[in-house]
Amino acid sequence: LCKRRGFVYPNSEIYGGNQGFYDFGPLGVEMKNNLKRLWWKWMTVDHENIVGIDGAIITHPKVWEASGHVKNFSDPLSECKKCHHRFKQDDLAENRCPDCGGELTEPRNYNILMQTQLGVIEGEKINAYLRGEACQTIYLNFKNVLQTNRLKIPFGICQIGKAFRNEVTPGNFLFRQREFEQWDLQWFCHPSEMEKWFDYWKNERMLWYQGLFTHPDNLVFYRHEKLAHYAEKAFDIQYSASPFDGSEIEGIHWRGDWDLSRHSEYSGQDLGYTDQGTGEKYTPNIVETSGGVDRTFLFLLLDAYCEENDRVFLKLNPKVAPYKAAVFPLLANKEELVKKAREVFLSLKSEITVSFDDRGNIGKRYYSQDEIGTPWCVTIDYQTLEDNTVTVRDRDTAKQQRLPIDNLLKHLLNLLK
Known part of the structure; x- marks a missing residue:
């Protein structure tokens, strides 16, 4: 239906396709733009202390060293000793090759940041990365936004933008791509108020998604026990219906002062905040809400699909539908x-x-x-x-x-x- 009706097309299809990449057709781009407009209104227009930015896809290479991605942004892979196919550990039910039954090697970590080069002269080119997550440009511009908008803590910075990951096993249609779009809020607050704001944004984000979905009961919270290198606490909003039962739509992360402290350390710039009323100086803590635009698009289509007698229809929220x-x-x-x-x-x-x-x-x-x-x-x-x-x-x-x-x-x- 997605291809036939012009929602989504395989990328480079006339050349045999390009795994992990998709193009949005006329209806897809209308629906996706509707989603982004709704998100932007909810997150920025309806709040007086949240502003937006649009950061570059390529940043200074040291950004990704500071963020921990060069060291930690990896997938453990095992290689079949017989056919030499590689598999993520998460995809293996047993320690045998799913393709040929051969013996597998011990898992090795492979970094999934996408690399590129800047410059045109051989020997003078600089290695760089396409951003693995969109949020880093928000942290880099924390001081700029604070000064130009005369904001006070607590406040938020929003962004919608592309991110890139060199996924070893892209698949499940739009769910796991190598190029995808994210919508992020980074909420900066006093360390003593983290618990309050974490709970607030966790509940706010669930309410927003429930207002979009045809069957809001299909949305559930999942608490992570195993945390990313930057997180002190993390919940996912998951879509719980078949065939994507337990799949993440958005993560709500307690990032603490990890990001601003690391970028302060690596850049040599002071990214602290001084309260003008009390004189207290501290590094703001961050609550992050980071969702997948493409995943939301996919799950809304799945959730809206209805068959009644001889009739097939998408019971989309009218605000999301491509045509009203x-x-x-x-x-x-x-x-x-x-x-x-x-x-x-x-x-x-x-x-x-x-x-x-x-x-x-x-x-x-x-x-x-x-x-x-x-x-x-x-x-x-x-x-x-x-x-x-x-x-x-x-x-x-x-x-x-x-x-x-x-x-x-x-x-x-x-x-x-």
């Missing part, structure tokens, strides 16, 4: 109906994303829009020409009602609130 409405003339070969349908389409288009479709019979058009999750279909028929009313069909119930064209946009906007 579709406009049809009842018959494509009747000029007066097509003309009126175009008028209605253009009157809606400036306010909401809407599609126009006059292909095939009306039943096929409904089927097509159901499959891409369009919440409402507007049909212009002969009665429209008489009394200026249209039929509005609801995606989830398939029920129809007639509305005056003059009230149509207001009606749809009210439904979207």
